[in-house]
Amino acid sequence: MTDRATERKVAEAGTAALELAKLDDKERSAALHAIADAIEANHERILDANADDVAEGEELLDAGEYSRALVDRLDLSASKLDDIAEMVRSVAEQEDPLGKTLSARRLDEDLELYKVGVPIGVIGTVFESRPDALVQIAALSLKSGNAVILKGGSEASHSNRVLYDLIVEATADVPDGWAQLIEAREDVNTMLGMDDEIDLLMPRGSSEFVSYIQDNTKIPVLGHTEGVCHVFVDRDADLSMAEDVAFDAKVQYPAVCNAVETLLVHESVAADFLPAMLDRYREAGVTLRGDAATREVVDIDPATDEDWETEYGDLELSIKVVDSLTAAVDHVNAHGSKHTESIVTEDADRAGRFMRSIDAASVFHNASTRFADGYRFGLGAEVGISTGKIHARGPVGLEGLTTYKYHLEGDGHLVATYSGENAKPYLHEAFDGEWIPGHRSGGGE
Incomplete structure (x- = not known):
């Protein structure tokens, strides 16, 4: 894939992210159930592709290029596919993290500030041999309203392609381009330079690999490294x-x-x-x-x-x-x-x-x-386990894939009222409330 092709995919994901954020939870959850149904209905198709990956992995194991642990992580089975489908449904049943009021504060009468959960935007991911990682990451991204760039390891390329195709086929009602698959190592380097288009990178791999990503991009990195x-x-x-x-x-x-x-x-x-x-x-x-x-x-x-x-x-x-x-x-x-x-x-x-x-x-x-x-942990699934301390830590589920913004609802309030010699004091009172779009003016769009 050329740099231009990768850039096009990232641009499409960016456009899709803006639309995906507008979908309500019922639409996103229905798409997830469709993904689970597609996985259950296509066991043979998935396992045939996976058998090719495992066979190639065994050859490279015999040649001393792969470890037994890596080949074992590649292997799928009918029972594992059932578990993957169950995982996707579990993600679908999680509480919607979007539009959730995280805190509410009354600055003055009829001037209310709400902290509201929103998607991060476009997430770039690079992950290791386990094919189920692709489905976990895609499912959590969709539920949290994020578009996602998926880069799996070449050792699982046959499995990843089939799983990706099934996901795209099952989510025809979701904005086009919300999930993108890239495969070449060069594509990763292209992504690293797209800090204006990609909002978060999530590499899963060795400490050396995660450090390489962190050292070669301006994009925030949520690293999943080794477990000792x-x-x-x-x-x-x-x-x-x-x-x-x-x-x-x-x-x-x-x-x-x-x-x-x-x-x-x-x-x-x-x-x-x-x-x-x-x-x-x-x-x-x-x-x-x-x-x-x-x-x-x-x-x-x-x-x-x-x-x-x-x-x-x-x-x-x-x-x-x-x-x-x-x-x-x-x-x-x-x-x-x-x-x-x-x-x-x-x-x-x-x-x-x-x-x-x-x-x-x-x-x-x-x-x-x-x-x-x-x-x-009851998070539905995870995109990885973060060993860092900023933004998200431990198994990263839906909460780790969201951020927040502030919504202020007023009624013609002016800062001048609270400044100067006769300044009116702020109330700054926390209260138990949920943000309702446009409720001060009687309704939203």
């Missing part, structure tokens, strides 16, 4: 619970960013906890590494300094024995990626200390890190 997540088994943990939580966090689906990569164990329970835990991991095929203190208790390979900051995305795990809660916190803050961390303990005070001390988007008590997910 931890589970800390505290001295006061229920060890049976800890075993289940640590197992689920690693083994349930190891290829995703909310899977645990490092297990921290308090020294006072290490001898009781680690032998049975490691037997269970070994039975599941997990490759294990540990620090010197861990290897005094169990026989495993040594962990390196690099292991503490590695997102394996596979059945691999590093283990460290720590002598205190403070040491666990310090390790997490030094080596984690600010994604998701969990403590297993029966001591509420220690749990609170851990959760307040950890700098991460999500911190859990007695729960698997795998819960860090937009669907599981």
Whole structure:
């Protein structure tokens, strides 16, 4: 695709965004249900395309160019497609974030200021191998009234094309151009320079990739980076619970960013906890590494300094024995990626200390890190998990794809009235109210 073609697609998305923002929630939700229906009705078409991606991925895995984790993330199944359709319907059923009054303040009698939720506009996305990411991002963009530029990885190109085509076919009543698919790496560089047309970029990938995007654009970037997540088994943990939580966090689906990569164990329970835990991991095929203190208790390979900051995305795990809660916190803050961390303990005070001390988007008590997910959080879905602190953090759902503007409803009010020697004071009173277009003049358009 030429630069001009990419620019045309972005321009079309910009035009569509203005129209999309005017659609009411019933229209946007109906379009989402149509997408879910299309996915359910086209299993064979999608799976045939996906089989081509997986076959090519296996060849590149054998050639040493792809990892097993990447190929596993590519693979779709009939049950996964059912889950994707359910996810789209869940997004459709979420509360409409647009036109929602976030706050209301009376500046004076008949002079009322409303803070109202609105779409961001045009969102550019670049995401990794999972084909379901395309559907999640498109669904959340549509529900939140945003036009979206979709750039998936070449490893999922067959699946992405079919899913994109089905989405466009199912949303014929939505303004043309609201979703655009681009495929070449050069298209990404074109997008980076279009700061007048694109309102937000959302890259999903490695820290290096997200940093590249941030360093080469003036567009605001909401980055989804790697997940180096931890589970800390505290001295006061229920060890049976800890075993289940640590197992689920690693083994349930190891290829995703909310899977645990490092297990921290308090020294006072290490001898009781680690032998049975490691037997269970070994039975599941997990490759294990540990620090010197861990290897005094169990026989495993040594962990390196690099292991503490590695997102394996596979059945691999590093283990460290720590002598205190403070040491666990310090390790997490030094080596984690600010994604998701969990403590297993029966001591509420220690749990609170851990959760307040950890700098991460999500911190859990007695729960698997795998819960860090937009669907599981009740957000319908997510466009990614933001490990930053500005605008949106953690699983980014509809709220993270909206901004706000101020609507002021008056009745001929003048600033001069509130200035000068005889200035009238402002009331500045918060009140419980909803913005109704044109209600001061008796109606809207």
